[in-house]
Amino acid sequence: MLSIAHIWLDRLGVFVVMVALLLGGCSSYQGDIPLEELDRQVAALLTQQQVTAESIAVEMDYTLKSPLVELGQMLFFDKILSGNQNISCATCHHPSLASGDALSLPLGVGARGLGQDRQGGPVIPRNAPEIFNRNHPAWQSMFWDSRANREGGHFYSPAHQQLPEGLTSILAVQAMFPVTSRDEMRGSLTDCSPSNELACFTNDDFRGIWQALMQRLRDIPKYQPLFEAAYGKPMDEMSFVEVANAIAAFEELAFSHWDSPFDRYVKGDGGALNWEEKYGAWIFFSGRGNCSSCHTWPLFSDQQHYNLALPHISPGKDDHYQEFGYLDSGRYRETGARKDLFAFRTPPLRNIALTGPYMHNGAYASLADSIRHHLNPKASLDNYDPSQLSAAARPLYRPELNSLISERIDIEGRYLSDWEIDRLVDFLNSLSSPKAQDLNYLVPSQVPSALPVSD
Numbered sequence: 001m002l003s004i005a006h007i008w009l010d011r012l013g014v015f016v017v018m019v020a021l022l023l024g025g026c027s028s029y030q031g032d033i034p035l036e037e038l039d040r041q042v043a044a045l046l047t048q049q050q051v052t053a054e055s056i057a058v059e060m061d062y063t064l065k066s067p068l069v070e071l072g073q074m075l076f077f078d079k080i081l082s083g084n085q086n087i088s089c090a091t092c093h094h095p096s097l098a099s100g101d102a103l104s105l106p107l108g109v110g111a112r113g114l115g116q117d118r119q120g121g122p123v124i125p126r127n128a129p130e131i132f133n134r135n136h137p138a139w140q141s142m143f144w145d146s147r148a149n150r151e152g153g154h155f156y157s158p159a160h161q162q163l164p165e166g167l168t169s170i171l172a173v174q175a176m177f178p179v180t181s182r183d184e185m186r187g188s189l190t191d192c193s194p195s196n197e198l199a200c201f202t203n204d205d206f207r208g209i210w211q212a213l214m215q216r217l218r219d220i221p222k223y224q225p226l227f228e229a230a231y232g233k234p235m236d237e238m239s240f241v242e243v244a245n246a247i248a249a250f251e252e253l254a255f256s257h258w259d260s261p262f263d264r265y266v267k268g269d270g271g272a273l274n275w276e277e278k279y280g281a282w283i284f285f286s287g288r289g290n291c292s293s294c295h296t297w298p299l300f301s302d303q304q305h306y307n308l309a310l311p312h313i314s315p316g317k318d319d320h321y322q323e324f325g326y327l328d329s330g331r332y333r334e335t336g337a338r339k340d341l342f343a344f345r346t347p348p349l350r351n352i353a354l355t356g357p358y359m360h361n362g363a364y365a366s367l368a369d370s371i372r373h374h375l376n377p378k379a380s381l382d383n384y385d386p387s388q389l390s391a392a393a394r395p396l397y398r399p400e401l402n403s404l405i406s407e408r409i410d411i412e413g414r415y416l417s418d419w420e421i422d423r424l425v426d427f428l429n430s431l432s433s434p435k436a437q438d439l440n441y442l443v444p445s446q447v448p449s450a451l452p453v454s455d
Contacts, residue, residue, distance in 0.1 A: 053263075083191055104389045122315075126328070167245065217243070311361075311363055311381055312328065
């Protein structure tokens with residue numbers, strides 16, 4: 001049979017083999033496809049799906065030394081923005097942890113340590129997402145449920161009419177909200193005191209919280225020249241909008257890199273990928289894997305929401321289904337539509353090899369297991385092993401919700417061999433920028449408040 005297969009390859013080329021793969025006739029094929037033919041097949045798929053170099057030609061009009069970015073960097077690492085002054089944006093989106101926190105679910109106010117060493121504090125209901133490449137204009141939404149989004153030139157958010165004018169991007173809109181969350185940064189009602197005035201506001205008084213934070217910053221002398229250099233006007237004329245815009249500018253510049261091996265391949269460098277990575281790209285973009293139907297170029301996310309039948313691992317965010325107690329119903333919290341129950345936004349995949357654990361709740365520790373879940377979601381849900389979760393998340397696994405979660409699943413299962421899964425992982429590894437491997441240079445030695453930068 002091997003000799004016959006080689007005769008087919010010699011006479012007809014590898015296209016016959018790939019058609020067989022698409023039809024499911026050789027579901028675990030591991031043959032020696034010639035590199036030149038593989039390049040032709042991948043190129044055809046990329047052309048068909050409009051994967052072009054032009055779509056990642058994102059220009060930034062400032063540098064890390066620009067006053068606006070320097071201000072954003074200070075604010076990103078300054079714990080003064082938290083109620084009890086013990087947590088910063090960087091705590092959950094740290095450069096040394098690929099702009100995440102390496103935990104299944106984050107640990108909020110009052111916790112100590114960084115990454116897997118972090119202990120104590122409340123468990124935050126959803127995984128801290130990476131923040132790579134958010135400078136692309138195609139970004140339309142933030143948060144796992146897209147509760148901050150842009151549509152028709154307008155921003156929508158949990159603050160509704162309280163959201164002020166002047167925000168420059170959807171990332172800036174997102175930066176307005178972690179500071180308002182009691183568990184993430186603001187502190188509980190019992191923390192209300194002269195030293196934590198933020199905790200005294202009601203949960204829906206967004207404007208009051210933002211104004212109080214801006215007053216904190218005005219009271220720190222070293223911030224005044226930074227704000228004025230960034231915006232060219234007196235700090236007294238500014239609001240928290242300027243804080244959010246500066247943080248977004250820093251995040252967009254510091255964490256955006258469009259030079260992964262696959263990016264270079266798209267730009268014409270055929271040697272940027274090896275054979276295994278190219279075969280993984282073929283699986284990803286072809287009907288064999290069908291991955292690119294949701295993980296669309298150039299963000300590797302269509303920003304839509306799907307129920308993937310993921311295990312429920314969360315302290316909960318709502319109680320729409322009171323018979324099950326407090327749970328996280330995903331996009332349903334925003335729309336109230338039954339089709340959105342347990343649906344979460346498609347995650348982007350840039351630098352994905354660096355940013356585990358994976359999924360909206362950090363359910364999977366490896367890329368291979370994340371892929372396997374997509375192949376048979378119902379079976380994967382029913383056989384889920386919670387031992388891979390970070391310690392604080394492990395007790396929050398609720399298998400009694402499996403039947404409810406799997407009532408409607410938005411993806412169809414398929415078969416891939418272990419060898420093919422390995423090739424997909426090879427391709428996903430090629431989405432990591434060399435510049436994202438070590439981002440510790442972004443961590444400042446000190447911040448204007450003089451609070452400790454380290455966690």
